[in-house]
Amino acid sequence: MAVLLFISILGCLFGQGTAQASTKPHILLIVADDLGWSDVSWNNPHVMTPTLQTLATNGVIFNQTYSQPTCSPSRTALLTGKFPYRLGMQRVMNSRKPHGLPLDEELLPQKLKKLGYATHMVGKWHLGSCKWEYTPTERGFDSFYGYHHGSQDYYTHKSARALDLWDGKTSVSDQNGVYSTELFASRAEDIINQHDPNTPLFLYLPFQSVHTPHQVPSSYLQTFSTVQDDDRKSILGMATALDDAIKRVTDTLKGKGLWDNTLTIFMSDNGGEYSDGQSNWPLRGAKGTFWEGATRVPAFIHGNMLDRTGYTYHGMMHFVDILPTLVSVAGGTEDPGLDGKNMWRSISTGSDSPRTEFVYDIDSGEHRFAIRVGDYKLVTGNRAPKDDWYAPAEMQQMGILTEIGNESGPFLFNIREDPLEKSNLYGVAEYAAVQRAMRRRLNELTPYEVPFPDLADDPAADPSNYGNVWAPGWC
Ligand SMILES: *[C@@H]1O[C@H](CO)[C@@H](O)[C@H](O)[C@H]1NC(C)=O
């Protein structure tokens, strides 16, 4: 007994740097694009995502995890651990404007690299690419295979007739016709197969699916032949194609013997756009708004390192929390300058969340503000439309109908009691004190805003300057 103890102390003292690295979990961080609350099978049984369903139910389903309302801001929160309003990253990156995620931020892959991880990214970046310094391989990723901008054709890998597909800094022109969901799964398989199992792996896999355009191999549509709305049918097919791609990746991790030591996180970058066939039902609103449907996203975590699994975690969590949580799992120390909180103990044991508030957004340029404090949510300023409760086509066929919102703000909701945002408490006498306190908190946070820069399109960005490729190097 004493000898064993002695040996294990020796192991602790001298094992660092050699054996310890392989004991850190591999991390698979999967992000779906525009996948709504009701576009996963655990929230809507008409959706066919069996791989994700099995992982989610054998892991921990996050039922109150928030993203930003749109893509670049969500990815900012995820990779920096900070709310985008503090970084001037409140809106999506435009491919013709000289803008990107501030270069003085140390990103999640940079932090994990310092902790001994091999870091790879496959999929969508959308955090700036007007110069190489903004792009993944200069921001902590050992390798990058994917696209820099927000959306493109799934087969030609072009947007506005110009190519945007990269292997590191080399434009990839020989994958025309290969569906991106399958292309990215193949690349992930290659990375895993070539990976040295003694080194911890960080694989960031932000898929193109299920963002528009509506493109999916026709075999995926047959299952949904009874769905009468073509856009919805495509989205359902795209979700299943995504699920199949994730199965390929997890099967490869299993084949390589890495799976038992892999921590998987899955999340959507924001809610769906109901006019495109995605659905956040029964949550209110759509992508780009401050409604719950835009920001409360389907997500889960899976892995043997969790003490407790097979349950739904109801604690409040935000994308900014992923960085400190993963850094702690990887053996790093906490950075007090972040907005994110280390959620590891809470989610791995099912205890209360350390998070009590968050900022949906503060964007003075667009005059839009929303915060959550405790159970309450305040939304003020200009209001985006899309405030309905949109039932997806397959539910409409069963008689569940879309309800029209059509109210003007400001809004005050008790999200715990009223997660569907049906009852606006703003101006109701009984809630006057809550309303004042929420206003006060918003006023305290507003001075920390870095405004989103108002930039003109730069003609130098035009792909015609680069042989019809959306190339960095013009800012
Ligand atoms: C998740 O939250 C939603 C909205 O509050 C609720 O309707 C649903 O029942 C919750 N799911 C689970 C599994 O608890």
Ligand SMILES: *[C@@H]1O[C@H](CO)[C@@H](O)[C@H](O)[C@H]1NC(C)=O
């Ligand atoms: C929305 O509200 C406005 C003003 O209250 C009203 O004129 C309009 O008819 C409403 N629209 C719907 C679809 O309910």
